[in-house]
Amino acid sequence: MLYRAIRKLTPVGIDYQSVVFFLLDLKQRTFPLSEASRPVACHIIDSTQDQWFRILSLAYPAQQFHLRMQHDCQQCHIAIVDGNLVGYAWVTTSPCHISEINFTLPVGLGRLYIYDCFVESAYRGQGIYQSLLMTIIADYRKRRWPNQYRTACIGAEPDNTASIRGIKRAGFEEFTRARYVHVGQFSRWYGVNSLIAHMSENRPDQVVSD
Numbered sequence: 001m002l003y004r005a006i007r008k009l010t011p012v013g014i015d016y017q018s019v020v021f022f023l024l025d026l027k028q029r030t031f032p033l034s035e036a037s038r039p040v041a042c043h044i045i046d047s048t049q050d051q052w053f054r055i056l057s058l059a060y061p062a063q064q065f066h067l068r069m070q071h072d073c074q075q076c077h078i079a080i081v082d083g084n085l086v087g088y089a090w091v092t093t094s095p096c097h098i099s100e101i102n103f104t105l106p107v108g109l110g111r112l113y114i115y116d117c118f119v120e121s122a123y124r125g126q127g128i129y130q131s132l133l134m135t136i137i138a139d140y141r142k143r144r145w146p147n148q149y150r151t152a153c154i155g156a157e158p159d160n161t162a163s164i165r166g167i168k169r170a171g172f173e174e175f176t177r178a179r180y181v182h183v184g185q186f187s188r189w190y191g192v193n194s195l196i197a198h199m200s201e202n203r204p205d206q207v208v209s210d
């Protein structure tokens, strides 16, 4: 709310946006953190044989969807209820540009970033988003090759209450609020350094000393 008010007060030419980032430690012992309120069948779309591939691809500008699907580091997880495709969430294991704050998030080895999530309006408020996120977390927690995943990250705009509640119910904890200020030629980001450190490959706790 406050950030919206600030945006309204700023003179023309000044842009101010923020995204709240949440992290989840995939190595923690207690799992799952809570029960999904609505268990949902979720799986990864497969471009070669998946019946849902065509349906979802129609929802996107064709080029964007197919470009994403070409990359092994990007996967689309979908939620199916009563035989209908009711939601999706994309996962990337390589750096991701977040247009809302014009920021490229590093996604290093063992990290994943969940983005572009959606649940059909008729199915909202039933815990489908939470289930989708929990399925993704469980999936990456199990993966051992080519590397073990340690951190999952997701972002939401501060006023997206439904998204933030679903994210928290899936076990994520708020980590930082990234702010982007853009005035003419001048751009500045606040609150991103700790996130960059966490999502990059060379985290301090990974440095090995001989």
Ligand SMILES: CC(C)(COP(=O)(O)OP(=O)(O)OC[C@H]1O[C@@H](n2cnc3c(N)ncnc32)[C@H](O)[C@@H]1OP(=O)(O)O)[C@@H](O)C(=O)NCCC(=O)NCCS
Pocket: 116, 117, 118, 119, 120, 123, 124, 125, 126, 127, 128, 129, 130, 131, 155, 156, 157, 160, 161, 162, 163, 165, 166, 167, 169
């Ligand atoms: C955000 C979104 C994915 C949530 O999907 P969902 O399946 O309805 O989420 P859940 O059922 O898991 O609900 C999550 C929480 O939000 C609450 N909620 C759902 N719709 C809500 C609404 N319109 N207003 C306030 N809270 C809402 C739910 O009650 C639940 O809270 P609770 O656990 O305390 O009861 C869905 O609303 C959506 O697709 N929105 C448009 C796209 C979007 O914002 N994507 C997220 C980008 S990060």
